[in-house]
Amino acid sequence: MQARGNVAEPANLTFRRSFGSHLRRRPAGARRTIAGPPVMPPRPQKKYLLAPGPTPVPEEVLLAMAAPTIHHRTPEFEAVVADIRRDLQKVWQTEQDVLVLAASGTGAMEASVVNLLSPGDTALVVNAGKFGERWTKICKSYGIAVEEIVVEWGQAVDPAAIEKALRSRPEIRAVLLQGSETSTTVIHPIAEIAKLTSATETLLVVDGITSVGVADMPMDRLGIDVLLSGSQKAFMLPPGLAFVALSERAWKATERATSPRFYFDLRRERDNQRKNTTAYTPAINLMYGLRKALEMMLSEGLEALFARHAKLARATRAGAQALGLRLVAPSAPSPSATGVYVPDGVSGGDLQKYLRYGLGIEVAGGQDHLKGKILRLAHLGHVGPFDVVIGLAALELGLVHFGVDVPLGRGVGAAQAVFAEELPSLPKA
Numbered sequence: 001m002q003a004r005g006n007v008a009e010p011a012n013l014t015f016r017r018s019f020g021s022h023l024r025r026r027p028a029g030a031r032r033t034i035a036g037p038p039v040m041p042p043r044p045q046k047k048y049l050l051a052p053g054p055t056p057v058p059e060e061v062l063l064a065m066a067a068p069t070i071h072h073r074t075p076e077f078e079a080v081v082a083d084i085r086r087d088l089q090k091v092w093q094t095e096q097d098v099l100v101l102a103a104s105g106t107g108a109m110e111a112s113v114v115n116l117l118s119p120g121d122t123a124l125v126v127n128a129g130k131f132g133e134r135w136t137k138i139c140k141s142y143g144i145a146v147e148e149i150v151v152e153w154g155q156a157v158d159p160a161a162i163e164k165a166l167r168s169r170p171e172i173r174a175v176l177l178q179g180s181e182t183s184t185t186v187i188h189p190i191a192e193i194a195k196l197t198s199a200t201e202t203l204l205v206v207d208g209i210t211s212v213g214v215a216d217m218p219m220d221r222l223g224i225d226v227l228l229s230g231s232q233k234a235f236m237l238p239p240g241l242a243f244v245a246l247s248e249r250a251w252k253a254t255e256r257a258t259s260p261r262f263y264f265d266l267r268r269e270r271d272n273q274r275k276n277t278t279a280y281t282p283a284i285n286l287m288y289g290l291r292k293a294l295e296m297m298l299s300e301g302l303e304a305l306f307a308r309h310a311k312l313a314r315a316t317r318a319g320a321q322a323l324g325l326r327l328v329a330p331s332a333p334s335p336s337a338t339g340v341y342v343p344d345g346v347s348g349g350d351l352q353k354y355l356r357y358g359l360g361i362e363v364a365g366g367q368d369h370l371k372g373k374i375l376r377l378a379h380l381g382h383v384g385p386f387d388v389v390i391g392l393a394a395l396e397l398g399l400v401h402f403g404v405d406v407p408l409g410r411g412v413g414a415a416q417a418v419f420a421e422e423l424p425s426l427p428k429a
Contacts, residue, residue, distance in 0.1 A: 047362065048361045050361060050363050050387060052185075052337040053209075053232045055232060055236065061292050064289050065285045065288050066285075072278065072281060073277065084100060088100070088245075093221065096219070097270050099244050099269050104242060108229070108230065109134065113135075113138050114257070116254060117144050117174060118256070118259055119144065121145065121174075122147060123144050124148075124174070125148050125176045126149050126176070127149065128156070128184065128186065129182070130181075132181060143259075147169055149162065153184045154185075154330075156187065156331065157193075175205065178208075179207065180336050182210045182376075184370075186328075186334055187215065187332050190222065194224055197225070204226070208227050208228060208229045209229050209233055210380060212243075215309070225247040226247070228244040228245075231290065234381045235290065235294075236293045241283060244266065254266060309336065312379035312383060312384075312385070317338050318417070319414045320411065322414035323395070337364075337380065338376065339375070339376045341373060342375060343404050346402045350402070351399075355398050363391065385419045396411050
């Protein structure tokens, strides 16, 4: 009990009084700042993970990962690998092998570079955000020359710029870019770019870490040469697995590439995974979870999966704009996450801290020159309409806390209007 005057009251009531005061409207222009994490409530606070990775992990997947660990050189584990290989091909929409690596998504990016390119080769990198920059850093680490197309953050690359670069630099061996640039919440026109590279000998390498399983990106039909992803995004798993698939002409390129590689030797890995095993020790329990996650994704159906993400994204954007917030990527918004600029006079870092420690909502902030200026709300993987509603409701409360004059419920209502366009019906008995 804590004393309030001469009357003792429960600690949780003291917190509720304090929290309620945060929501009282402040005069226009009055802004709060946070020097450090707010005092946590006296009882455990429910958390909501709405950042673009890691993303929420379903109970079914957690339970699958909780199964006893078995030895990976056994028929029992080979059955797990066989199921995973089959289902990954369905999600990638490819006849090619989709390899599983015990690594983060960056491991698949590095594997793509070292297996396709040699020191002295030239790569064309679309640098449109933090992860576009990563392609450049990886290439330069292996002595690969980089021609960059620098794109304003929040904008998608113009395919005409890629076409011009390919015509003027015929020695370019690969185009490297993101399907969805997570740092700016923009989606690139992969289908149009694939048409350009398919007509040349240049390979198209797509980081699909926040686009595979979110947007329709059929590898074989579009002509993507390398498509990679990671476990902690649409695949509803903790971090630790990376996935990569190569086209036939990409596999031919691995025969001439001379960049050093050992753990990320994809030909060795393919030889082993075709036997339903792995070249090195796998992340066994993550593989259990992956098998269950793929089963869930395919049970939903790819068409429904892509439609769900598109609607979640549209509702989030509608809610944010109803609050008067500007989108970071208004012309090419990603279906995986929505970026918004915070209002003038509000610190994005303080707002992010308040959502995390005050309300239990985890969203992402900005990176590099966007740090402190934007927030990113994710809607991929194990996310549904009410996650979007909760995220927007928390954002409204956070803005009020910092003195922004926003009508409570306006953003939530705009999102609900999107969901109300097609309400689910009860299943038939």
